[in-house]
Amino acid sequence: MRIRPQGSEADLVKAADRGAGRGSGGGRPGTAHDTGCLGPARKGGWVSWRTVPTFAAGVLSTLAGAVLVWCRGTARADSASTDRIMRWWAGAWLRAAGARVTVSGGQYLSAASPCVVVSNHQSSLDPIVALRVLPVSLRVLAMRELFQIPLFGSAIRMIGMIEVNRDSPDFREIDAEASQALAAGHSLLAYPEGRISPDGTIQDFKDGAFIIAIASQVPVVPVAIHGTRRIWPPGRKAIRSGPVTVVAGNPLRTSGLTRRDVPRLRAQARDAIFSAHHDQEEPAR
Secondary structure (H helix, E strand, O other): OOEEEOOOHHHHHHHHHOHHHHHOOOOOOOOOOOOOOOOOOOOEOOOOOOHHHHHHHHHHHHHHHHHHHHHHOHHHOOOHHHHHHHHHHHHHHHHHHOEEEEEEOHHHHHHHOOOEEEEOOOOOOHHHHHHHHOOOOEEEEEEHHHHOOOOHHHHHHHOOOEEEOOOOOOHHHHHHHHHHHHHOOOEEEEOOOOOOOOOOOOOOOOOHHHHHHHHHOOOEEEEEEEOHHHHOOOOEOOOOOEEEEEEEOOOEOOOOOOHHHHHHHHHHHHHHHHHHHHHHHOOOO
């Protein structure tokens, strides 16, 4: 896996701030007017030659990482060494998958931390990419099913990942754990679409991540990810190598905002992500 910075600051600001204009005129952002994505994923699918070594490396690194976390214990869950374990684990997955990651806008995250990072959701590979390449200490709002995996579930709970029951979320518990993570200096990663997009388009955003950001008065940083869907398509077994682009946009400030401002903040973040994602679909000139 290679991680390569790309683009000037001016280019990144442009990519993040053109959302409203990109979303108008050509149809509503995130609908069928989105281009360049794979069609609706079929269940099952073939297994590529890369699938077996990727999952073998993933399982082995997961076991090793979980044991390391267990050995360190909850008292050291907030240490920089724990973050390094997570980056190593994510790197093992990405190297095996042949993901070539390009990152733009990392300086926005570094300047805004702690913050709430919101991103589009294209593949199960997305949080692995984020944990590896985003230059902040991340804790993820993750689906309950991950916490039910033996050993792995206990390990991610120990390091402060936040469990979300998508069918019946306990908002009070989520808010309390999110506030604790932010107060400890971690940034939060959330996928406001709620689930992996079934067809690659950017779906409607839910309010939860933006309520958390406003409650804690921390910035929201929109992040667009492109390419993971082609490496690990949802609903398929095949894994193929390929490029991944991650673009972080300008932080959206929440100072002085209240819950009445959630719809506007949510729309700003979605427009920025849509614009940056759409730009990656355009053919190179």
